[in-house]
Amino acid sequence: MPSITLNNPEDKATVKRFLSSPNTRIITATVARLYIAYPDPSQWTYAGILGAVALIQTNNTFFLRIVDLLYGQGIVWEQELYQGFVYHQDMPFFHTFQADNYVAGFSFADEHEADVFYSKVHGRARLRPFKPVPSSGTLAKSAKAAGAQGRHNKFPLHNGKLDKSRIGMPSDFRHVGHIGWDPDVGFEC
Structure with a gap:
């Protein structure tokens, strides 16, 4: 389901620019404010951080990260979901958890x-284990190790043309990105 609070293409692009990489996977993202119970643990204080809060995965580690949407400052806050991490839904729009030195909470813009x-x-x-996408150098090395580099010598080209019978199915295909087309917005990555 598309995000209601991140429906602006510029906001989506900002989130992807700062959080997407071959080594990370964005699980979900929405807009929220960060509150902390510090220095007084019995009183919530707005931390001054508002942005796209995202659950991301890098290898076998999960993080909560907030990306600044107003000024494009990138990742402005991060919390690793450590072993034993507990996440509470205190209210439909307010979630709490223990951070490193304080209790933190997210106040979400949309309850759903x-x-x-x-x-x-x-x-x-x-979630399925996350396998980082190897760099193009790694793919080339694995193809060479599999013997793909020398294959063109086994099938001589006649008159410089390759006929369709010599083309096989793709192997080791990985979908690493998507470009969509929306007639109202144009291309979106």
């Missing part, structure tokens, strides 16, 4: 997206 975010954080253990 807050519920989806809560489900994703709690369901993270059921």
Whole structure:
């Protein structure tokens, strides 16, 4: 389901620019404010951080990261989901958890997206393991090791042309990106 709070193409592009890489996977993202119970643990204080809060995965580690959408400052806050990390849904729009030195909370802009975010954080253990996409140099090395580099010498070209019978199915295909077309917006990555 598309995000209601991140429906602006510029905001989506900002989130992807700062969080997407071959070594990370964005599980979900929405808009929220960060509150902390510090220095007084019995009182919530707005931390001055508002942006796209995302659950991301790098290898076997999960993180909560907030990307600044107003000034394009990138990742402005991060919390690793450590062993034993507990995430509470205190209210439909307010979630809390223990950070390094304080209790933190997210106040979400949309209750439905807050519920989806809560489900994703709690369901993270059921996600398939994340395998980083190897760099192009790694793919070339693996193809060479598999003998793909010398194959063209086994099938001589006649008159410089390759006929369709010599073309096989793709192997080791990986979808690493998507470009879509929307008639109202244009191309979107």
